[in-house]
Amino acid sequence: METLLESTPASPVSTGTPLLQLQGISKRFVQDIDLAGRIANLMGADNRASVVHAVADVDLEIRPGEVIGVVGESGCGKSTLGRVIAGINPPTEGTVSYLGKPIGEMNATERRAWGLGVQMIFQNPMASLNPRMRVMDIVGEAPVVHGLVKAKDKAEYVGALMRQVGLDPDYAQRYPHQFSGGQRQRIGIARALALKPRLIVCDEAVAALDVSIQAQVLNLFLALRREFDLTYLFISHNLGVVGHVSDRVVIMYLGRIVEVAPTETIFSAPNHPYTQALLSELPTLETTRRAYQPIKGELPSPLAPPPGCAFHPRCPHAMPRCQVEAPLLRTLQPGHTSACHLNDLSA
Numbered sequence: 605m606e607t608l609l610e611s612t613p614a615s616p617v618s619t620g621t622p623l624l625q626l627q628g629i630s631k632r633f634v635q636d637i638d639l640a641g642r643i644a645n646l647m648g649a650d651n652r653a654s655v656v657h658a659v660a661d662v663d664l665e666i667r668p669g670e671v672i673g674v675v676g677e678s679g680c681g682k683s684t685l686g687r688v689i690a691g692i693n694p695p696t697e698g699t700v701s702y703l704g705k706p707i708g709e710m711n712a713t714e715r716r717a718w719g720l721g722v723q724m725i726f727q728n729p730m731a732s733l734n735p736r737m738r739v740m741d742i743v744g745e746a747p748v749v750h751g752l753v754k755a756k757d758k759a760e761y762v763g764a765l766m767r768q769v770g771l772d773p774d775y776a777q778r779y780p781h782q783f784s785g786g787q788r789q790r791i792g793i794a795r796a797l798a799l800k801p802r803l804i805v806c807d808e809a810v811a812a813l814d815v816s817i818q819a820q821v822l823n824l825f826l827a828l829r830r831e832f833d834l835t836y837l838f839i840s841h842n843l844g845v846v847g848h849v850s851d852r853v854v855i856m857y858l859g860r861i862v863e864v865a866p867t868e869t870i871f872s873a874p875n876h877p878y879t880q881a882l883l884s885e886l887p888t889l890e891t892t893r894r895a896y897q898p899i900k901g902e903l904p905s906p907l908a909p910p911p912g913c914a915f916h917p918r919c920p921h922a923m924p925r926c927q928v929e930a931p932l933l934r935t936l937q938p939g940h941t942s943a944c945h946l947n948d949l950s951a
């Protein structure tokens with residue numbers, strides 16, 4: 605895929621008010637006891653509802669024009685974070701601000717601007733596109749409802765968007781199943797663009813596609829960024845995919861951010877042992893087969909994260925302190941933060 609991808613364009617990142625800001629964001633889910641557990645309780649067992657700490661105490665600023673990659677293993681809270689940013693899930697704690705205004709203090713007009721301004725694109729376009737709707741309506745219905753385009757201009761609007769995402773407007777009356785996987789993802793992109801968003805959260809948006817199609821779709825995202833002045837949050841379990849398109853990378857482990865750095869720094873000078881482990885898992889151009897070092901040990905359950913540094917059971921550098929004290933994110937260089945006790949030793 606590397607050879608097919610365009611390089612990331614120079615970032616037109618603004619330094620002013622963040623487009624979106626997260627302060628102390630946590631999201632917990634309560635998982636009720638299942639039927640078997642309830643029956644066991646009737647017989648004297650003590651099963652209780654469990655709490656998943658999907659996202660824990662996350663601070664993040666997304667600046668206009670930047671592309672942020674969010675990377676971590678399955679279940680570390682990436683999608684939950686994306687859904688909080690897009691307003692699909694409210695956080696349990698913390699503040700989300702859009703264009704400098706906390707969501708809780710917004711009036712109806714400002715909330716609407718946030719709702720339209722942040723759009724999400726999902727991994728499986730087949731599941732996220734209504735199979736009984738034609739592309740014309742999948743893409744064109746919401747902008748008409750929200751008054752972004754007049755009903756009489758809908759066909760022209762949808763046709764122009766289809767062209768911009770590389771689809772033939774003559775296919776506007778077709779249904780999602782009549783397109784290939786890559787084309788369906790383009791429909792999903794056109795649907796998001798139709799609402800004139802400022803920020804697009806792409807949740808594993810290319811993961812389900814063939815490798816060569818992945819590169820085409822990633823290149824489309826980069827081209828649209830320039831054309832529509834977009835900001836992106838790319839969520840992926842694959843540091844390689846995200847590295848090609850992001851200005852900055854956020855590494856998550858069991859709901860927490862463990863390292864944030866410019867993409868170049870993540871690859872050339874990763875600080876956190878978890879980031880280093882993720883990098884050693886990446887197949888390189890030389891290794892045609894995946895001859896890498898997998899991260900040792902099982903990923904712990906987010907239902908019962910290990911005490912201290914959650915990575916300590918798998919960390920090759922773990923010290924006694926790591927088992928009892930959670931490391932805080934520390935700034936190593938401007939723009940580079942990491943949460944590891946080793947940084948205290950080297951200070």
Ligand SMILES: Nc1ncnc2c1ncn2[C@@H]1O[C@H](COP(=O)(O)OP(=O)(O)OP(=O)(O)O)[C@@H](O)[C@H]1O
Nearest residue numbers: 633656658677678679680681682683684685841906
């Ligand atoms: N609606 C929900 N109810 C209960 N638990 C949930 C819910 N959504 C997510 N979780 C739990 O929260 C944790 C984080 O899930 P999330 O989907 O955000 O992870 P992820 O990093 O996106 O994983 P993946 O790479 O597999 O998509 C997981 O343990 C998951 O089971």
Ligand code: SF4
Nearest residue numbers: 913916919926944945
């Ligand atoms: S705090 Fe300790 S266990 Fe956690 S990553 Fe650093 S050295 Fe490893």
Ligand SMILES: [Mg+2]
Nearest residue numbers: 682683684807
């Ligand atoms: Mg996910």
